[in-house]
């Protein structure tokens with residue numbers, strides 16, 4: 001049974017990231033890079049919330065969340081790059097000039113405007129999810145087939161983005177930005193600002209997902225996960241529900257991607273390769289699927305662990321991640337949050353139960 | 360007639376599972392369907408509720424054809440189904456199972472902004488009381504006993520408030536006492552709903568079959584009559600003969 005969370009945990013979480021870390025930076029204990037790194041993890045956590053909605057709650061394993069994440073990142077990247085180009089008095093971003101392109105491709109045009117960029121960063125992933133979802137859910141594709149098809153789709157998109165002819169920078173991706181809305185991206189205060197914005201968006205996304213999963217809508221999602229065929233005999237249109245949650249998950253991934261870009265300063269197709277899309281699902285699996293806190297903690301902890309591991313034992317990260325994943329699947333099927341929960345229950349049992357081993 | 364079925368047939372891989380010339384049901388009638396294993400009883404209900412597509416034939420419900428409609432459309436038209444293998448939502452509490460079933464708007468926005476009214480909560484509790492589920496209200500449905508799952512699924516159908524209830528083997532896995540109680544409940548429900556019940560337990564059939572009993576054998580309608588007529592019909596006895604003696608003895 002789901003237990004109610006003590007508000008203290010939320011307060012601790014918010015206090016740690018919204019007060020303690022920034023204070024640590026302002027008083028000189030932490031470098032601005034540490035701040036920026038955590039800001040990026042928040043973006044992953046936002047995308048992880050979407051994965052938890054579609055996979056953890058609804059039972060649909062979507063492997064194209066990394067692609068939606070990239071759509072958000074690329075959109076903002078295009079805008080930043082155009083701003084820089086115009087400021088330098090040029091018409092075309094450098095890489096296009098090198099590729100001997102003469103006019104700006106039509107799909108770059110709307111990204112001159114910040115407002116349009118924001119709209120398109122959300123609209124394109126949402127539309128994409130809607131169309132893909134409509135086709136797949138209508139033809140009642142489920143389970144492992146769903147995972148394979150969405151993974152294949154991501155792979156196809158990855159290949160398209162790799163090509164120079166796509167005019168999105170190919171393998172090198174888009175990089176080398178100066179400013180966002182006139183603020184210098186390399187300045188520390190802008191980095192801190194982006195960190196705070198990402199954290200605020202993460203909190204907002206969490207509470208939105210909390211509302212969704214605790215509403216009757218969320219219960220229908222769980223019912224779809226448990227027994228998809230049964231729920232339609234209770235007059236629920238399964239396709240509508242799946243489509244809605246798929247679009248919401250795509251939007252969350254895109255929002256994560258949009259905030260991620262100005263903090264890393266680069267986006268390449270590598271963010272949506274097979275490894276990246278599997279890794280995103282792993283955050284949620286390790287954190288605890290079907291549990292929003294698990295998704296957030298999973299994304300934060302796995303990435304934190306990644307940063308430690310890459311400096312301590314480079315090259316071994318995938319083995320460590322794989323090992324953790326196997327352990328989780330075998331022993332803690334509810335992930336980190338499930339582990340915490342069972343430890344807490346065991347403690348409570350030993351404390352309150354009268355010993356029964358006296359005989 | 361509330362439900363009219365003509366020349367309905369379906370086969371799975373060349374085997375005729377159902378070949379029903381005619382079947383009809385009055386409004387507020389309680390009909391029992393019996394027949395040996397594999398007779399096509401569940402398949403018949405599967406076709407009515409849209410789970411299985413028929414090869415040919417026609418079914419009208421309330422005067423409107425329902426063959427080929429989606430499960431949701433059929434459910435909306437007022438047909439509720441309890442499956443042979445109890446199918447509830449194991450990861451939700453009993454209360455949530457009932458909440459999802461209850462008759463209301465079921466589109467995504469209504470669900471997202473749904474607020475439980477006291478009247479609805481009261482109705483859910485009333486149905487739960489009738490089916491002895493009150494003490495299990497906040498248990499996960501997956502943790503219930505087999506008998507309780509059967510009752511939960513009946514409660515789900517009751518809360519949907521359909522015109523026609525399709526109840527597949529409600530007494531399977533229940534104790535005599537529970538079976539008796541289920542029978543009494545179905546009789547009470549039949550005052551306000553039309554019901555088709557499939558059952559093997561002859562004592563149970565005797566309890567609830569105040570009206571007609573339909574006998575299906577190898578996908579065909581063998582006969583239709585009162586319980587006494589069916590019980591004494593030589594063809595019915597023959598088709599149960601050599602299958603399970605237990606069933607024959609209770610007949």
Ligand SMILES: Nc1ncnc2c1ncn2[C@@H]1O[C@H](COP(=O)(O)OP(=O)(O)OP(=O)(O)O)[C@@H](O)[C@H]1O
Nearest residue numbers: 371372376394395396397398399400401402403443
């Ligand atoms: N989806 C299916 N695919 C293939 N064969 C099926 C399918 N559903 C049912 N059958 C076959 O159709 C026949 C009728 O099955 P049905 O489940 O309707 O019988 P039943 O009368 O409900 O039997 P029981 O009393 O055992 O529940 C059986 O031979 C069964 O094996």
Ligand SMILES: [Mg+2]
Nearest residue numbers: 400401402443
């Ligand atoms: Mg059956």
